[in-house]
Amino acid sequence: MSVSSNAITVLASTLINYNAVEPTLQRLDDAGVETILFVPDRYREFVEQRLRWTASRTRSYNELVAKARIMRLAHRYTELLVAGPGFSETYRFREWDPACSKAGPAGISLRLRSAFPSARRQEINAYLERLYAPFVPKVFPSNRILVVTRSDVRHLLCHPDLDVVSLMESWDHPPKAPMGYRSDTAFVWNRALERDWREFQGDEDIRIGYPFKLRYVLEGHQKQTSGKTAVLYPASFSKRSDPTFFAAELRLLKLISEATRKLGIELIVKPKPNGMRGEFDYLRDEGTHVSVAGYKDNDGSTGYFLDEQYNAERLELLSRCFAVINLGTTFAIDAAAARIPIIQLRLNDQARFPELTQANRWVHLDRHFFSKPELLCRISADDDPVDKIANSIRNTDQAQLFCNYLFEWISPEQTAEEAISHIARRLFQ
DSSP states (O other), rough: OOOOOEEEEEEOHHHHHHHHHHHHHHHHHHHTOOOEEEEHHHHHHHHHHHHHOGGGEEHHHHHHOOOOOHHHHHHHHHHHHHOOSOOOHHHHHIHHHHHHOOOOOOHHHHHHTSOOOOOHHHHHHHHHHHGGGGGGOOSSSSSEEEESSSSSSSSGGGTTEEEEEEOOTTTTHHHOOOOOOOEEEEESSSSSHHHHHHHOOOOHHHHHHHHOOGGGHHTTTTOOOOOOOOOOOOOSTTTTTHHHHHOOOOOOOOHHHHHHHTTTTTEEOOOOOOTTTTTTGGGGGGOEEEEEEEOOSSSSSSOOOHHHHHHHHHHHHTTTTEEEEEEEEEEEHHHHTTTTEEEEEEOTTTOHHHHHHHHGGHHHHHISSSSSSGGGGEEEESSSSSHHHHHHHHHHHHHHHHHHOOOOOOOHHHSSHHHHHHHHHHHHO
């Protein structure tokens, strides 16, 4: 199918990414803009039904991933070599250490490379683009690209003729890893994340957008906490994604269960939407005061959609709780958007929580969740964790102040509709 020179190509590698870009797709369609959406094969029928598009307007993301595979591997290896372990603590945990642990020449060379300084963060994406631009095949049907972060075809986005607009899907993406390509424009959630993006990604044109994944709770769904009898604990890890950290989180959950039992309060545990069905079922043995919220059907990664039903389920959970106890998950931001007090844990006990204490060094948590130490429930080696957590549940004044801070941090500068128009105007240029 031929396309016009004014067409826009949109890349959504997961349903989570599609969720972030769907409002803009609808706006472009309403404006009569020719738009081609790349989405994984297993989601194409679902997306076409939602958009009421013909099949000719969606393309196979699977075929896109298969393009220039050797270059994709080379680009990934080059990124690791250039970024090094000093890009961020989040990068080191998520990307660098797992890559270094592998056997073979790649792992050995990366371990040797760790003895040398990392490159400047702001220059990594531009360097990767300059290095690979002469060799990247032109595979997109148009030169204007809207990509939802983070992309796994970033090598293809290094083509010099492309005008790439990046839409930040999640608040932890800027320090998580180099994007691997240079964005001509990037849309982020707020001013703090604009600074993060500039520092870690080095792009110049960074604009404030909207946290689309929070739209369901930001727009008129705030809940009152008076008369509620439960506290909610949203899981930060799952058995599938981080088994070691998941096991450590289970040990923490036993302490939270003990604290809520002492207070005679119901504890609701919310599994991660990409977790494994049944992984928290053992908690029911902790007593009748503990319940596990519904598991989400998924394909083990981000193969779930933030649809109306799931949003309603999350709102229903929040409506039952007078406080949320959080370790390190984005759902604390959802709770803040609903104005629910948040007991934000910070574990400083290396002996009892060696894995979870590492999270203190992850940039997105350290800068945005832990930036108000006086508002945190800090648990050190000398503290009794059960008593400390119970005291924070008993008196939620500090948790309410933390909620107020996080609500102010997340509050968008414009409405969702204004943000959608802003993104569309940029793509029209």
